[in-house]
Amino acid sequence: MIAADRLRVAVLLSGSGTNLQAIIDANEGCKLGIDIVGVISDRPEALGLQRALDASIPAIPIDFKASANRSDYDKWLDQELDKLAPDLVVLAGYMRILPATTVNRFRGRMLNIHPSLLPAYPGLNTYARALEAGEQWHGTTVHFVTPELDAGPAILQYRVSIRDEETEPQLRTRVQQGEYNIYPKAIAWFAASRIELRDNIVLLDDKPIDGPIVIDEE
Secondary structure: OOOOOOEEEEEEEOOOOHHHHHHHHHOOOOOOOEEEEEEEEOOOOOHHHHHHHHOOOOEEEOOHHHOOOHHHHHHHHHHHHHHHOOOEEEEOOOOOOOOHHHHHHOOOOEEEEEOOOOOOOOOOOHHHHHHHOOOOEEEEEEEEOOOOOOOOOEEEEEEEEOOOOOOHHHHHHHHHHHHHHHHHHHHHHHHOOOEEEEOOEEEEOOEEOOOOEEEEOO
């Protein structure tokens, strides 16, 4: 049952949905103060859709390949979002770049998690790029979404120290464990009206933050 006093959240994903599962688990007993009203995927075969069904959440496939063109797909997506009427849109491994019209429609009400310490390494292959560059640190960032790719104001970061001889899969596993921690935390803050985006500045408890709050791996 959807409660009127809880935040309506729509989740967009393209793959296995591990971040979705972390959010579902963290919200058990409505601990985050949200109702996930629907999960949308551009890939009908995405495991994340099955995770939604297993949790009795509406699973909505919008097959990108079945759309005649990108414009039709974007209209289809907007129609499904209209039906869900979310207060917050959460991108959880959604691998399509959203049109500016959709992003601006949900400005201040759309979050993403990106596997790097933004502004470093926007885009793809962040683990390999960080290792190739000999970085000391890597991590993941929760940020508000703006039309510029991975450039929205950051809220939270989880940071790990890169180990000697660490492989890409090893680094990914460590960083993802942090994702499962900080994404539900940021969503809970939003649901409790603790964070907001105002004039492109993140406010936490009505006070602007100079940069993302960093949580280091223990």
